[in-house]
Amino acid sequence: MTAVVLAEGLKKEYPGHKAVDGIDFEIRQGECFGILGPNGAGKSTTLRMVIGLTDLDGGSLELFGQPMYPEHPTLAKKIGVVPQEDNLDPDLSVGENLLVYGRYFGLADREVKAKMDELLLFAQLEDRKDAMVRELSGGMMRRLMIARSLVASPDLIVLDEPTTGLDPQARHLIWQRLRALREKGVTLLLTTHYMEEAAQLCDRLLILNRGQILDQGSPTALISRHVEPEVVEVRGDGELEILQESSHLPGRVERVGDTTFFYSNDAHVILDFFRDRHDLTCLLRPANLEDVFLKLTGRELKD
Amino acid sequence: MINNIGKLLGRYLPKKGFVQVWRRHFLVWSKSAVTSLMGTLGEPFLYLLGMGYGLGRFVGEIENVDYLVYLTSGILAASSMNTATFEALYGGFTRMTRQNTFNAMLATPLRVVDVVAGEVAWGATKALISGIAIYLVGNILGSIPSPGAFLVLPVVFLSGVVFTSMALVVVAIAPNYDFFLYYFTLFTTPMFLFCGVFYPVDSLPQAVQLVANMLPLAHVVAIIRPLTIGLPLDDLFFHLSALCAYAALTFFIAVQLLKKRLIV
Ligand SMILES: Nc1ncnc2c1ncn2[C@@H]1O[C@H](COP(=O)(O)OP(=O)(O)OP(=O)(O)O)[C@@H](O)[C@H]1O
Numbered sequence: 011m012t013a014v015v016l017a018e019g020l021k022k023e024y025p026g027h028k029a030v031d032g033i034d035f036e037i038r039q040g041e042c043f044g045i046l047g048p049n050g051a052g053k054s055t056t057l058r059m060v061i062g063l064t065d066l067d068g069g070s071l072e073l074f075g076q077p078m079y080p081e082h083p084t085l086a087k088k089i090g091v092v093p094q095e096d097n098l099d100p101d102l103s104v105g106e107n108l109l110v111y112g113r114y115f116g117l118a119d120r121e122v123k124a125k126m127d128e129l130l131l132f133a134q135l136e137d138r139k140d141a142m143v144r145e146l147s148g149g150m151m152r153r154l155m156i157a158r159s160l161v162a163s164p165d166l167i168v169l170d171e172p173t174t175g176l177d178p179q180a181r182h183l184i185w186q187r188l189r190a191l192r193e194k195g196v197t198l199l200l201t202t203h204y205m206e207e208a209a210q211l212c213d214r215l216l217i218l219n220r221g222q223i224l225d226q227g228s229p230t231a232l233i234s235r236h237v238e239p240e241v242v243e244v245r246g247d248g249e250l251e252i253l254q255e256s257s258h259l260p261g262r263v264e265r266v267g268d269t270t271f272f273y274s275n276d277a278h279v280i281l282d283f284f285r286d287r288h289d290l291t292c293l294l295r296p297a298n299l300e301d302v303f304l305k306l307t308g309r310e311l312k313d
Numbered sequence: 314m315i316n317n318i319g320k321l322l323g324r325y326l327p328k329k330g331f332v333q334v335w336r337r338h339f340l341v342w343s344k345s346a347v348t349s350l351m352g353t354l355g356e357p358f359l360y361l362l363g364m365g366y367g368l369g370r371f372v373g374e375i376e377n378v379d380y381l382v383y384l385t386s387g388i389l390a391a392s393s394m395n396t397a398t399f400e401a402l403y404g405g406f407t408r409m410t411r412q413n414t415f416n417a418m419l420a421t422p423l424r425v426v427d428v429v430a431g432e433v434a435w436g437a438t439k440a441l442i443s444g445i446a447i448y449l450v451g452n453i454l455g456s457i458p459s460p461g462a463f464l465v466l467p468v469v470f471l472s473g474v475v476f477t478s479m480a481l482v483v484v485a486i487a488p489n490y491d492f493f494l495y496y497f498t499l500f501t502t503p504m505f506l507f508c509g510v511f512y513p514v515d516s517l518p519q520a521v522q523l524v525a526n527m528l529p530l531a532h533v534v535a536i537i538r539p540l541t542i543g544l545p546l547d548d549l550f551f552h553l554s555a556l557c558a559y560a561a562l563t564f565f566i567a568v569q570l571l572k573k574r575l576i577v
């Protein structure tokens with residue numbers, strides 16, 4: 011079966027630096043593919059190439075087995091886009107946004123109107139059809155953008171940070187909607203800063219840093235490949251000496267801010283070691299994607 | 314062969330999707346049509362009253378026609394320029410930058426050329442709306458004597474196409490709204506003052522005449538004036554061709570520049 015997206019050696023250069031520096035990936039039919047990466051890693055640039063809003067400076071890109079380039083109406087027809095910044099039409103109401111967007115895809119008004127209720131329900135905006143866009147909350151706008159991207163029944167939906175800036179309820183609602191889409195066989199490509207989101211939604215992930223791929227694979231594969239299964243987080247006043255005292259302990263030690271992380275295959279040794287230190291707080295948890303992300307991209311601020 | 318030419322042309326010509334861009338603008342406009350009409354009508358109406366009656370008393374006649382009649386044809390032409398220019402500059406630039414509307418459109422099967430064609434069609438429509446309004450006012454004031462004067466309306470539309478396309482070139486390179494002042498100072502205001510809106514171009518020094526007559530507004534005035542007064546049309550084909558050339562050239566440039574700006 012042909013891949014929905016096939017990218018080989020994808021490159022994009024802006025004056026003075028390489029935003030995307032030769033990346034390969036393949037997205038299969040019906041999967042949810044995530045791109046993780048710190049600010050400025052090149053996530054949006056990669057998505058913009060996929061949807062034809064920017065041209066490649068190198069490499070090749072195929073969608074549904076056809077070469078993709080900007081201004082490609084037949085491929086654009088199959089893609090739904092949810093951009094990072096809000097670009098709903100502020101001069102139009104919620105319903106008109108859907109109607110007018112559908113017209114851009116060449117849909118007849120009656121086709122969009124037949125779908126309208128379903129889309130509004132999907133976005134939980136049933137009673138906001140006549141509201142102007144600027145009256146909506148951030149979460150509603152994002153839901154409307156997702157609903158809008160569905161208007162022409164796309165085979166691939168590309169979402170750039172679909173839940174950034176939303177509260178937990180809004181985020182969970184969007185996750186549920188995206189899962190429902192995947193269940194229907196729609197292929198999803200999304201970027202996110204939230205590890206939990208990536209773990210919850212994505213079948214496979216690509217970790218991007220400074221335009222290059224650090225690794226890709228399923229969330230569980232990434233975790234087992236890069237970090238020990240268990241983590242003990244130690245926090246407290248006497249914590250400065252911990253590092254010296256604990257140097258003989260098995261596993262890997264990392265410090266972030268006031269917390270020391272012990273990555274280990276057998277966390278009980280570590281917990282035992284700190285048993286009598288009542289001045290410290292110890293927390294045992296399984297390793298997660300965030301640990302992988304921090305290990306691979308480093309702990310300093312990115313931009 | 315023919316197929317290849319068709320493909321090549323297809324890249325530079327809009328597809329029917331541009332109509333949907335026009336319809337979007339029309340839908341937005343129709344929500345505030347009354348206010349918007351006040352704006353479109355107000356200024357030309359004031360020019361007609363203020364200058365036509367005020368100045369007209371001293372001028373009397375120009376080229377054997379009453380000054381109000383002379384001025385009405387000039388204002389018809391000028392207002393098509395101003396309406397189209399304002400719509401493209403302020404409306405177009407806002408849609409491109411603040412509202413991200415162009416970006417939203419380009420994430421659909423629409424291409425830059427379709428978006429630009431939609432803008433141009435809309436700018437020309439607004440020019441036409443203002444043209445119709447002035448045409449009606451002129452008839453009420455009795456300053457459009459020729460019964461065939463309704464033929465100015467397609468010319469007003471063409472003029473709108475020209476001036477929207479020109480203004481979109483400016484939109485494509487403008488860093489911000491202040492930049493438009495250069496365009497007003499260097500292009501539209503000189504055309505407003507020197508291209509025969511208020512007095513004949515012949516009364517200017519020879520060298521200035523030469524330049525003024527080449528500018529698009531002079532061609533618009535040259536067609537509209539005889540049509541409203543009911544005089545024979547000289548060089549109609551020449552003036553129309555000049556306008557079409559201006560439109561085609563600036564449309565093409567606007568599309569290329571906007572591609573550079575939007576697909577980055
Ligand atoms: N149009 C542009 N011109 C110049 N540089 C650009 C342009 N677009 C992006 N860049 C640069 O390319 C790099 C990657 O940007 P990109 O927007 O793809 O990052 P990102 O991973 O989406 O970041 P974020 O998480 O902050 O959204 C950044 O350094 C950015 O400054």
Ligand SMILES: [Mg+2]
Binds near residue numbers: 053054094
């Ligand atoms: Mg981004």
